[in-house]
Amino acid sequence: MENGIPVGRIFGISIRIHLSWFIIFGLVTWALAYNYFPLTYPGWSTGLTIGISLVTSLLFFLSVLIHEISHSLVAKKYGIPVSSITLFILGGIAEIAEEPKEPKVEFLVAIAGPLSSIIIGIIFGALWLTLPIGAEAVIAVSFWLAWINLMLGVFNLLPGFPMDGGRVLRSLIWWKTDDLDRSTRIASNIGQGVGMLFILGGIFLIFYGLLLNGVWISIIGWFIRSAAASSYRQLTVRQLMKGHTVKEVMSLDCSMVEPDMSVKKLVNDHILPSGKRCFGVTLEGQIKGLVVLADVKKLERSEWEGTRVEQIMTPLDQLKAVGPEEELGEAFKLLTKNNINQLPVIMDGRLEGILARDNLLNFISLKEGLGLN
């Protein structure tokens, strides 16, 4: 969810809006302008109704943003960096960089969001109750915002990991059992169950003629279910890599090429005969950079003859690299975070091997296949 439009920064956190957000913003405004306000206040002019619907919708998404900011500020208080908050079709999401290290922190980070939604709901509820009768428009807006924020708070407290309620649940089990893996497994299973209930509930509503609500609830259920399943999958992968280092998995038969070799020679004498996709570029035993198949593909075929390897390689200072003793899990994070397919394994300036995504996936499926973990 990194690819949103940046709209500003709050507390050092970049706020982004994903394109899908405009769909939900439009839908909420439309539902307010054509349904809620005309039914409750039929006397309003069309212009007034649309204007108030837009303001209400904006205030709602501001509430969602405050919900995410609350998570983020608590995370930051405990030293967990938060890079960005993105608003998208299903609400908001804060990019919290790492998993909390203790149950107390996880509990506080998770509960902060729903709590802020409930507090916002109570504030609007109090406004609704205390405003004088004449302030009709403000009363109408306050009532809707009170409801929606209370619902948002309660909905997020449902125990579906990785939703807030699921995290609260996990932190409590973690606190009781002192076993993060087991708590994640339990919370993920409950999350998948909650997602399934939503899907079934949605299908039920569709049969009862509430098509739009039914479809919407099923989509949310599917989202909860797949998020829970994938966090379980991540856990399995993490567990399988635990205690292993890069040197166990990297490929050793690393080919070296010289920087002044032509790309044509690289293709004909090295890539084609070996089927390898990645070569270390070395000069007198020292690693200078890395050249991969994708670098070659960027070139026109006619340019192969006249281009040297060092012109297309990624130089050492721009390379993400790991050491042979590095934890496998850390290397995996580096691969996924930078969205790259291989990491050179370097020690004392020498290329020791290459850790490719394929190596890792093979290793994981082999361990899984043998029933080891």
Ligand SMILES: [Zn+2]
């Ligand atoms: Zn939340």
